[in-house]
Amino acid sequence: MTAIQGYVPPITESGALGVHSLDQFVLSVPDMNVADEFYTNFGLNMVRNGNSLQLKTFGHDHGWGSVIEGKAKALHHLSFGCYAEDISRLKARIEGEGVKLVDPPPGFESNGFWFRNHEGVLMEIKVAPKVSPDHKSDSQWMTVPAGKAAATVRASAPPVRPRRLSHVLIFTSDVLASIKFYERTLGLRLSDRAQDLVAFMHGIHGSDHHMLALVKSSAPGFHHCSWDVSSVNDIGLGAMRMHDKGYQKGWGLGRHVLGSNYFHYIMDPWGSFSEYSCDIDYIPKEDRWPSADHAPEDSFYLWGPDVPREFTLNCEAGEV
Numbered sequence: 523m524t525a526i527q528g529y530v531p532p533i534t535e536s537g538a539l540g541v542h543s544l545d546q547f548v549l550s551v552p553d554m555n556v557a558d559e560f561y562t563n564f565g566l567n568m569v570r571n572g573n574s575l576q577l578k579t580f581g582h583d584h585g586w587g588s589v590i591e592g593k594a595k596a597l598h599h600l601s602f603g604c605y606a607e608d609i610s611r612l613k614a615r616i617e618g619e620g621v622k623l624v625d626p627p628p629g630f631e632s633n634g635f636w637f638r639n640h641e642g643v644l645m646e647i648k649v650a651p652k653v654s655p656d657h658k659s660d661s662q663w664m665t666v667p668a669g670k671a672a673a674t675v676r677a678s679a680p681p682v683r684p685r686r687l688s689h690v691l692i693f694t695s696d697v698l699a700s701i702k703f704y705e706r707t708l709g710l711r712l713s714d715r716a717q718d719l720v721a722f723m724h725g726i727h728g729s730d731h732h733m734l735a736l737v738k739s740s741a742p743g744f745h746h747c748s749w750d751v752s753s754v755n756d757i758g759l760g761a762m763r764m765h766d767k768g769y770q771k772g773w774g775l776g777r778h779v780l781g782s783n784y785f786h787y788i789m790d791p792w793g794s795f796s797e798y799s800c801d802i803d804y805i806p807k808e809d810r811w812p813s814a815d816h817a818p819e820d821s822f823y824l825w826g827p828d829v830p831r832e833f834t835l836n837c838e839a840g841e842v
């Protein structure tokens with residue numbers, strides 16, 4: 523059982539102002555074709571859009587992520603979506619916090635506004651449809667009556683197609699300062715944390731247990747993007763197929779404590795990860811999650827293989 527070291531009260535914001543979704547994450551990578559191949563094999567629908575490659579899920583119009591060409595793999599920016607009636611108040615609040623607005627990067631002009639976080643990471647807030655879920659995503663335990671076989675033969679197993687982006691986890695040199703920054707600017711709320719090592723934040727309009735997660739490092743960087751699939755079977759099938767395609771490093775199968783999701787992480791060609799995730803906890807908009815500070819050794823994962831060394835490295839900070 524998780525040891526709860528102390529209740530961490532949520533920040534009360536006037537008017538409960540906040541973004542509703544992580545609209546998109548954008549990575550720069552040295553070779554777009556390598557990205558195309560990796561994410562296509564992962565089960566995403568890759569769509570070329572000018573100089574960028576959009577990461578979509580089949581059956582959904584939204585671009586959950588993008589990759590653009592750059593010298594090395596790096597987190598280029600995070601874009602958050604808000605309601606139209608909130609954008610001017612969000613902008614005023616952020617400027618009131620002393621955060622300077624900046625010009626959009628070429629090719630990413632929008633109805634929104636741009637700024638850098640306390641560590642220089644580029645962020646956008648724009649008016650956009652809510653793409654974070656409005657309720658807990660269904661997950662399936664596929665079973666059949668006695669006298670029937672539940673598993674298919676391998677050749678007829680369907681493709682694994684993630685349904686949506688769940689969250690991203692980014693490195694930060696100061697987890698506690700980052701929590702404060704995202705509370706005061708984006709209006710995210712702390713779901714749970716483990717000391718100053720890792721923290722999970724959700725949206726106030728209803729979201730997964732975390733739409734943005736933070737982990738301590740020497741510098742900012744992108745650790746993983748997490749994709750919701752409908753069953754643990756899909757997690758296993760996806761991981762095996764990625765292994766067969768040559769993506770053999772990763773971590774899983776396991777189950778997290780904070781967020782409760784089942785997971786398997788696949789290392790991408792640049793040393794960061796993509797996660798197959800199922801059955802993550804959901805925080806409805808009307809709820810106050812009892813966020814707590816947990817013992818790290820008791821809250822990282824409930825069960826799973828030992829954590830490989832490469833899982834903790836920030837390749838953007840030169841840790842390889």
Ligand SMILES: [Fe+2]
Nearest residue numbers: 691746748797
């Ligand atoms: Fe995750």
